[in-house]
Amino acid sequence: MTAPLQPTAIHAVPAELCECGFRLLMIRQFNVGAVPPAFAIIDQRVMRMPQRLGRHGVSFAATFLPEVMSWLIDHLGRPSLHDESGRSYRNPRWPVVCWHDQERYWPSGAVTVEWFAEVAFQDHASWMAFRTRWHESLMGRNADADSGLGEADARESHDTEKEFADEAFQQA
Template sequence: MNMTAPLQPTAIHAVPAELCDCGFRLLMIRQFNVGAVPPAFAIIDQRVMRMPQRLGRHGVSFAATFLPEVMSWLIDHLGRPSLHDDTGRSYRNPRWPVVCWHDQERYWPSGAVTVEWFAEVAFQDHASWMAFRTHWHDSLTGRTAGADANDGEAEQRDAYDAEKEFAGKALQRA
């Protein structure tokens, strides 16, 4: 018998990335705002990006960066993220994907309201995206042995609407 957990806003296990023509959107953080206190954050257990929180000298910051093994793969396939011109000045490798944050309110059946923080990754060409998608397929789908990736998560958004919204924003940023 296949039983699934009820929808829970506090679930932190990996969820499948939303795949688009040029990249993906991956849930990384769930923010809880409760009254007049600082928000609480649930860090989602995904397998593509590094843990987003960084403790620095001046407090906590959040960054969307790839895991070391993903960075190595990207460097092997696209070159280093930063290149140097003839004068030695560094510049961004134009083949590298663009990574940015996207936030969205989520209303849960229990009445809870959270802010979902996604890393949006847009590749510069279709071939690079297809190679990445093929190699990192299991990580993008949030798969773990013997687990249902959607247990305890909110309902999936309509795929067409999510892809349309993501593609439009990715093109604006590029």
């Protein structure tokens, strides 16, 4: 039996899967009065951990872990391509990655802002291949061991999977 999840918990949380991508909890932000916010970096196994900058900041760059990047390059090509004149452009086959924030109210009275990386694949076949290969990581587990830790309470469900994918594509 696991203890109830606390606002300061950094345990891996399973990704929210949708039709063509996923939403993954990355950071929990604590705002306390007039002081700079504090951040809890959530332990997950698909994206690189956000980097802490300076004394009070967190870089909101979102990129995949090296092993995930290698797999994506093998299956979709490099994230950046070059045209005939040598100018680089985004590989249209690569998934779109953006941020989503959501306030969360805890039974203890704490209020946090949860930051999710949203990843939307350009086609269903690429998403299914990714989902199959990285299933354990998306569920917040290592491929070789199941931590068994996750959120004890359910968050509000999102309206529809299509809305999530549409929002991610519009922000790209």
